[in-house]
Amino acid sequence: MMSFDDLKALANQICPLHVIINAEGKIVSFGPTLQKLSSGASWADQPFFDIFELQRPRWVKSIADLLETTGSKLHFQLRSEPHTRMKGVLVPLPEGRGAFINLSFGISVLDAVRDFNLTSQDFSPTDLTIEMLYLVEAKSAAMEASRQLNLRLQGAKIAAEEQAFTDTLTGLKNRRAMDHVLNRLITSGRDFALMHVDLDFFKQVNDTFGHAAGDAVLQRVAAIMVECTRKSDTVARVGGDEFVLIFEGLMDRDRLNELANRLISRLEEPIMYGAETCKISASVGTSLSSSMLAPDAAQLLHQADVALYAAKRAGRAQHMFYAPQQEAQMMEQDSKTA
Template sequence: MPMHVVVSCDGQIMSVGPTLQRVCGALTLVGRQFLEVFEVTRPERASTMRALLKLADRKIVLRFRARPSRQLRGHLVCLARGEGALVNLSFGINAVDAARDHGLNHSDFAPTDLTVEMLYLTEVKSAVMDELKSLNHRLQSARRAAEAQAMTDALTGLANRRAFDAALDRAVASAARGAPFSLFHLDLDRFKQVNDTLGHAAGDRVLAEVARVLRAQIRQSDMVARIGGDEFMAIVTGAGDLESLRRISHRIIAGIERPIDYDGTLCRISCSIGVAWSVAYDSPTARTMTEGADAALYQSKNGGRGRATIHRHDATDAAP
């Protein structure tokens, strides 16, 4: 009984269990009066040794008068020939908290003590919860990775058409609340020639380089997507005027027109750009913005390629 107390007939503590003494720390129990150390609260208060002995064979509830002021439960048995009493104590339902606060483990309790079962169940619960938390973390990571993969173009690492459509819907909703944006539609010029003469590996190298240029020229907070083949689209928020759109377009074209080395062969391409500006529409929608950018791109292609056209709903603004 590592939580026992032996009390003499005059109320003096004769011996204590090692776990109980460990809980009390520097407080020495042996030699002190039991009722000076402990306050019996149930089933009735006991202020004398005689009153305490009347509680024999009954469940008692008591607590330390000083620190640690923890509530205990116990069972008192009278010893033979007036030798006092044996009190066996337990933390009861507070066992887990007590074990944590005082650094106790299974070895500090009797094997038959229900505290051992409670500690075991607590450890099992903790282990299960940790494993569930770890599993949940892995599932969330896998879900995020799957979602990112489903929204990413495998070749270029840019967003794909699915991600772009969702971003465009969000941009249109923001525009309705007063946050303008511009929609860029890019189509590569002379890309088919690279594929036909040097093969698809060279084409893939060119597409990857185009993606790098677009990431460099479009802010990280904006959206750049490959929507298929050699077509790309970008959503640029907050472009305040036509001159800003022209500068962005010219930088993109200049970057894409730089020769791209593929196994010692220089691949030379360009791009045509069509831009739709949300400010030009009374109530821009995903459809009207897309149609506007497509119309502007068509005009850039017909105008000689390697150029940008800004669609302004009522007119177009070509920027060779």
Template sequence: MSRIDPVEPPMPFSEPVLALSTEMLGRLMPMFLWLDARGRIRGMGPTLARIVGPGAAGGDFARHFTLRRARGVEQSREAAFSGRRLGLTLVRYPMFNLRGLAVPLGPGEQADVLVNLSFGIQLSEAVRYFGLTEADFAASDLAMEFLFLAEAKAAVLGELTALTGRLQLAKAEAETEAQLDPLTGLANRRAFDAAMSHAIKSAARGRRNFALLHLDLDYFKQVNDTLGHAAGDTMLVRAAHVLRDEVRRGDLVARLGGDEFIILLRGPVERGMIESMAERLIARIEEPVSLDGVDCRISASIGVSIALECRPILAEELMAEADAALYQSKRAGRGRWTIAPLRFAPRPQA
């Protein structure tokens, strides 16, 4: 029979003793805190020492730190430093909280304690406040990488916010320009249609009536054909200035195209006020303008349509009434105003 030799039991394993100098420990853990059994500070990492200030070594723990919490411990301070997660506050800088893990360096309550600390979620504030750099952290510590990522994210978000703001401003400017006549700066047809729709809805709710003044320049073609388009543009811009100057703040003046303008008089409106405005508009537009030594004279014909509260309001109907009244003024001799349904104002005698 074969013989099996017995296996000798292994030798008992003894853990090696690791000796580190304070300098070496500081390179590994720049925020370490070394306490003896009586709570005196025996050493600190270089970063923590710079933050706490000179003269801390050999001093009492409570002079420089406040123990806020020791997870799972509601006993004495000494018991709190027995392998527990800690929360500390700097006495000199109470706005900063530290978190860490305490590890006893030997058996029994008389053993020294090593605590590795960090700023936790206050890292970015601490870096800025204390002027910390990458050299103040362990080479293997990812704190700075996370901080760089957070700052990069903040920078990107800031740039995106600024870009969004610029895009919104550009969009608003584009929308504004899309509703303006480029020559006169008045509202264009698109802006007028939107204002007209709003006025109709407001009147339908019984809030206020309104009126339309459809205006066309008389003798404008002769100026354009005789003196050129530049002179014609000058007369258009001047007419736009007169219209804008005569209306109220809440009214809308629009150029529909060519020498055709329209005014939306937001309510409440009265016939007497409309008649006075039409007369002033015609009188001011008829004032001569000197261009290159030549007196240019134009006039204006106006057709008025008033939205009445006693009947349904349709945009097409109001525009048709104002247009018909305008051409009635033209046929009656120009330089006059007509209020639909075709009540004419005679041209004043010269």
């Protein structure tokens, strides 16, 4: 006849989630997986019903009743937190020595694995739980891979959008970004000022020192414009040596005139390219969204452009606000040069 120690060793191998009780209902032995659930407490010699609450079948009220449930499905719950639910089947031991109860977590397996840090080593090699654990691990790995892929795709999308709205030479916004900002401001009904800046004498820099020098000058111009504006303002390069600055909520003419003149003064400072000294200036024209009952982006850009060329006709390195009479003056000048 198999000794109790042999039975225990065999049970630990093939049913690591088991309890052996004696005829009085006290725990004689329990499997290694339940050792983890006991959190180091000694269940040996403890009454079975002090550790496990039998929930079904409800007619079982005593150990004698429990021993009558041979082959029936039993539903248990640990009395201690986290009150893990289990299912079991009881098999009586020979000669009325008690019973062997084989347990499983059933649908509570994922909670048990999480709560007690269980691994595949805590289950019988033939237990379907192992297959479930493999599936959970595979799902977790797949979800993590999917999360990482989504992060990379999101980063790539943000980078692509940023690149689509950025001038590659200067790092400023480009015309597409300017159009986006103008449409947003007009749609929201926010007042804003639009400043068109055109560099004076930039062609001479390119012709005299080459396009590399011209690129260096444009990069320095971009840095100066960023220094002279607020973080909330938009600075865009919209052409070779043309820039548009958008000032949301800034409509004070004195402040705008002061800003434009400070910008012109800064741009007149010599820019060094190697041993060469590059000298430029800028002409500036400004239009205000409040000057129109229904602001239109194209019309505001046209008005700033008209004011800009009025500044150039007045001798360059100047700032002018749009005025309707400038339109007639520009047409008259164009007809003379035609």
